[in-house]
Amino acid sequence: MFDSLTDRLDKVFRNLRGKGYLTEQNIKDALREIRIALLEADVNYRIVKNFISEVEKRAIGEEVMKSLTPGQQVVKIVYDQLVALMDTEGFELKVYNNKLTKVMLVGLQGSGKTTACAKLALYYRKKGIKPMMVACDVYRPAAIEQLKILGKQIDIPVVSEDTKDVYKIAEKALNLASQQLINLLIFDTAGRLQIDEPMMDELVRLKAQIKPDYILFVADATTGQEAVNVAKEFYDKLTFDAVILTKLDGDARGGAALSIKAVTDRPIAFVGIGEKISDLEVFYPDRMASRILGMGDVLTLIEKAEQAIDEKESEKLAKKMLKNQFTLNDFLKQLQNIKKMGSLESIIRMIPGMGHKLPADLKIDDKAFKHIEAIIQSMTEKEREHPEIINGSRRLRIAKGSGQSVTEVNRLLRQFDEMKKMMKRFSSPQGKRDLENMMKRSG
Ligand SMILES: Nc1nc2c(ncn2[C@@H]2O[C@H](COP(=O)(O)OP(=O)(O)OP(=O)(O)O)[C@@H](O)[C@H]2O)c(=O)[nH]1
Ligand SMILES: [Mg+2]
Known part of the structure; x- marks a missing residue:
């Protein structure tokens, strides 16, 4: 969605952010680039003209240029203007369950x-x-x-x-x-x-x-x-x-x-x-x-997750994760929840900093999901709860049962292991702080 526009704006902003302070000329140059980006995005030229003059009014001034993060300030102004441009003024299609x-x-x-x-x-x-x-x-x-x-x-x-x-x-x-x-x-x-x-x-x-x-x-x-x-x-x-x-x-x-x-x-x-x-x-x-x-679009992502995932179930899972008791059975359940949220690709595109970095024509294959599912489903109950017992001969049996290669089985087990390690890290007090910082930075 909007990949080419996002890419162009990203370049302009990266340039601005890289500068310690901004001159009027810096901002004017950036605005010219933004103008071209919007015109190439097929935005009506009159709208572009107004847009740029609004941003310019706010961006060229002592406040922005003297601020500690001038580049960031310009991004914020552009963001505000974009929101204003698409303003819904609170419009809502109101439907009631007691009338037509x-x-x-x-x-x-x-x-x-x-x-x-x-x-x-x-x-x-x-x-x-x-x-x-x-x-x-x-x-x-x-x-x-x-x-x-x-x-x-x-x-x-x-x-x-x-x-x-x-x-x-x-x-x-x-x-x-x-x-x-x-x-x-x-x-x-x-x-x-x-x-x-x-x-x-x-x-x-x-x-x-x-x-x-x-x-x-x-x-x-x-x-x-x-x-x-x-x-x-x-x-x-x-x-x-x-x-x-x-x-x-x-x-x-x-x-x-x-x-x-x-x-x-x-x-x-x-x-x-x-x-x-x-x-x-x-x-x-x-x-x-x-x-x-x-x-990114974290709010939509969270909403989708809420729609797809039963709250009680996800609480149970979260507790298991924190106690490091997360098993392959839980992993399978999580995968199935993610699938309910839509295609893997559409989910990844909503993650901050991820979406526009993926090439526009990249197709993430949802088949990978099916393979993982098949592998886990070919395991016995005991193997799913205690993957450490999965030795060479069990790997071979699982591979055959799921129609995947032993390499695929090995990869899944290794990834699962790494995931558990990461969960363990994030469940420590320091880990929680790291995670919070990470989210603040990307939000
Ligand atoms: N990718 C994508 N395709 C869509 C979307 N909405 C509709 N389509 C596709 O666009 C095509 C036309 O959709 P229709 O709903 O039949 O359009 P319509 O306006 O009813 O068409 P007429 O009845 O012929 O006037 C179909 O192939 C839909 O699957 C969308 O949001 N994304
Ligand atoms: Mg129709």
Whole structure:
């Protein structure tokens, strides 16, 4: 995500940080580089101009230049400006478990509306909300089927009807929702390649009929400024409430994320970060700014961990770690928890200082997980609890049983051993202090 922008900014800041004090010229040079980086990221040029002049106003002054860490101060100012640029002003899609909230999704063809429909439904169902989806795309032949398949996967009802009359489908959905005490009705609508009048008129009419509580504009982040221009046109016709920015996982530049709020004055509410139905995140400007500046996204990481890991279980594990009683069985459990959080790659990219250092095209193979799992599963209960008994012949048996080589088995056992040593170190009082310092530095 945003790798090229992050890389460029990282270079500028490294240069600044390396200097003991800053002259006005240093800052001006850095600002010029930042300006180019933003333009290359496909941020709207007017936004870039304002952005740079705001940063300049704050950065060129006694306070920054005379401070002990001028480079760091400039980074902080850029960070603040990025947050301001993507400000959501506290926007929140409010859904309640005792009444109906209606949401309408609109956007260009292929922007990710139908996928977002299912993602939203799943997201709110996890919060105890009763969602229902409505197939209002009656033009693309497979569109209704697509939504139905998604609905089946997550076990959420889909309203559809064999008709070209979208208003009839909408009416049916409104009736069903009130009969079945649905809390969230999400309308998937048809997209078009070009914005055309009949399509817009249909959306305007649908809006008048449904009276949605929220209209969300779905935009494909990888289309950059194009997405922003289209957003403006949709906004003029439909005054949508917020944006779902999809395919951020494939967006190396970040122009849409950085421009859409400033151009339409409507905030980003959610971002799509992958093709899976669980790949939806609430949008937080501060976390996004951290990601862009390569500072990682620890909060999202923690939230994901909290969702995936049972609190009691993780407490038990933590205690075992501290007492150095962590076994291969616990290790296996941890691996399975991590897997629930998403792909290994997406997790690593959120770790401060890690994300942007990985090459953009690097694919971390989740198969490695499966191999480790297979190896541990090929061990007896006793071996998992007491790996020290695993001798040569046992290694051979485990290798055969898991379809891995003995070298792989050896490597896992060695890594596990090292992990235990590290845990032992961090469980001492000095170790805890080290760990805290480490976290402070990276946070
Ligand atoms: N990588 C990635 N792919 C996504 C994301 N969201 C949607 N997609 C993919 O984008 C493609 C189009 O998504 P759809 O949900 O069908 O788009 P749509 O707006 O409903 O398209 P139309 O109904 O044709 O207008 C599909 O292949 C999705 O899997 C995302 O956040 N990340
Ligand atoms: Mg669709």
